[in-house]
Amino acid sequence: MDKEGVKIAGCAGAAYVLWLEKNLKNATLQTVEGHDATYQHFSDEGCQAIAGLRPKLKKDASKRPATRILKDKFMAVEQAACTKKGREKGFKLLSEFIDDAKKSGMVSELLKKFKKEKDLTIP
Numbered sequence: 062m063d064k065e066g067v068k069i070a071g072c073a074g075a076a077y078v079l080w081l082e083k084n085l086k087n088a089t090l091q092t093v094e095g096h097d098a099t100y101q102h103f104s105d106e107g108c109q110a111i112a113g114l115r116p117k118l119k120k121d122a123s124k125r126p127a128t129r130i131l132k133d134k135f136m137a138v139e140q141a142a143c144t145k146k147g148r149e150k151g152f153k154l155l156s157e158f159i160d161d162a163k164k165s166g167m168v169s170e171l172l173k174k175f176k177k178e179k180d181l182t183i184p
Contacts, residue, residue: 062110062131063088070103071112072096080136081112100125114138116180 062069067088071078072095081090091108093099096117103111111118115130122128142159144151162168163183172178 067110068106068108069110069112070099070106070108072099075112075114076138077112077114077136116177 063085065087069081069085069088069090071081071090071092073092078090078092090112091102091106093102096113099111099113100121102108112135115134118128118130122130142155144155168183169178172181172183
């Protein structure tokens with residue numbers, strides 16, 4: 062999609078839009094406030110693409126029959142946790158908790174409980 066003359070609509074402030082702002086070389090990124098307004102802008106302005114999170118795009122595709130979601134991803138939104146600098150014991154406990162939550166299956170169980178296992182992955 063990163064070609065001259067291609068217009069891509071995206072929701073201002075979203076992590077994927079920030080990534081596009083730094084990495085697009087040829088396409089034009091047009092940012093809009095809010096997801097619904099982004100779809101409207103896409104239609105009104107004749108954009109060739111909308112940047113968004115796959116789960117939201119999939120959900121919204123049923124309302125937009127001409128939608129085609131590209132197979133590959135252009136980036137991934139990684140999540141993080143932190144503690145204040147100098148709190149080594151807290152950092153160690155937080156790190157251990159996250160590792161244990163992933164290894165024990167707790168994160169997988171929560172993803173299933175909230176029906177997100179198809180939308181998110183655990184590294």
